[in-house]
Amino acid sequence: MDNITIAFKLSLDPFFIPAGARYPIFFFGLVIYLFCISCNMTLIGLIIMKRNLHKPMYFILFSLPLNDLIGITAMLPKVLSDILTDTSQVYYPLCVLQGFLLHMYGGGVLFILAAMAFDRYIAICFPLRYNSIMTPKVVVTVIAIVWGVDFVLILVLFSLQARLPWCRSKIMNVFCDNPSILKLTCSNTFLNNIIGLFNTALMQIISISVQVFSYVKILIACLVSRQNEARSKAINTCVAQLVIFFVFEIVGTFTILSHRFQNVSPDLQKIMGMLIFLVPPIMNPIVYGLNTQEIRSNLFRFHTKVFA
Template identity: 70%
Template sequence: MENESFDITSELTLDPFFIPPGGKYPIFFLGIAIYIFIVFCNLTLLTVIIVRKNLHKPMYFILFNLPLNDLIGITAMLPKVMSDIVTETNKVYYPLCVLQAFLLHMYGGGVLFILAAMSFDRYVAICMPLRYSSIMSPRAVIIIVSLVWGLDLVLIVSLFSLQTRNPRCRSVIMNVFCDNPSLLKLTCGNTTLNNIIGLFNTAVMQAVSVSIQVFSYVKILITCVASRRSETKVKAVNTCVAQLVIILIFQIVGTFTILSHRLKNVSADLQKIMGMLIFLVPPLLNPLVYGLYTSEIRTTLMTILRRSRVSV
């Protein structure tokens, strides 16, 4: 049994997909096309928020973090997977594997906390509109965003700091990308503490995110039902639909991913594909959903397109 320490020259082997003959390059080009499209859509959303002064509001300052987080997740995962498919190397240095896993887990926690922050912003805007400017002041928004990334970073660092506790005695990652469970399976020591910290961190992320979202949207619903003004109801629908759709997308994809690893009759390749969807589907759909359901972003994009056509 080989006992390895943290060595920048040590290589791990990733377990590849089964790809039928002739399927390597079509899959590669499809994956690269998806990656380019995701990057383009999210960069477009980021650019629009930056350059358009009418979007320099607390809601969009918080929203800005969502496509940024999506770019971190998709870039940490997809290019490496596509590269391994076309080169058939399926090798990764251990530190780079840890870095990939770290970024992917940061992405997952980031989605939960950002959605929670966005739901709180909508709660204040709809339930306390007269106090919105004072509550969601620039200083308060900076504090909220700092808490989003700070709490995410602390939880993920605490999780990965335990990776060096135990020696490694295996070198095969049973996945097409690196994540904490896969890295944990490489160790030959006692991983009880790692599992406890991992479960605790997951519980904290879900509890904080879900409780804030449930509180916010229940309050919004109560406000809408109690209000006699149709404008309030229309505003609530227009500002919350996009966020609720994104929450549902993330939770549904995450649920299918978890179930695929729990059911015995699911093939290993299907499990790998399902594991990738959590990093593919939300970054693909998030900017499209916001482009369709958020009137200010939709109007801004249409204005930019009209001006571009006129100039051409």
């Protein structure tokens, strides 16, 4: 029984933390986590409680802060716990679960943004038919496709990984992800790498194609529109979504590049790897709140009522 327990216990590669810096780093990370949780929960709460936000656009948007909460919660609490307790161990099933949720988060961002872009395309290019097209059934179908396709792609990726025997017990990162878990095996991972690249490419192609099509059509519609107020509102909404998309892509690119250069320190690589699960969940509710008039006005009225 002891041998089975040991076999299921993996060790993580911890940060190098100077003496006396452990508690400041922990509290700084805790503040970031609590700030992210409060911002995303506020956005979720507004969409649930405010009737004027019960629209297809905001029902689809609801998935974004929910996905952000999954991403940052799957990663940061474990890292902070290891920093505080000076431990760096994880059981194999929990390591796989963490990796699964983190990859679900990454794919979820791309698919949710594509769904939001499609919704804005219908709203701006077919305003008179919007309600007849984006019916509750269609909205539920879109949301189900977003989460369903994401889940299936990641499930296939991790199912292929489960068939491989592993001969190492060291995760060369501060959290578990598919590439790190694959390095535990001594078997041929060619198929896993191909499927991983295929999944990544498929997610990017679907998301970027839908968004490029939608925003090009929106741009054309805005250029020919004579209604300045409607055009301004449409542009503000689209700008918020584009900012969120580019932030995610830029942070993801830096994360990938940090692992391609040999002279980058291991601790910097780990920090860069964490940014994709930290920066978007912090920025998304702020960007959307500032650039979406209905959310901004509802939030202002809520704070006025609370602090009055």
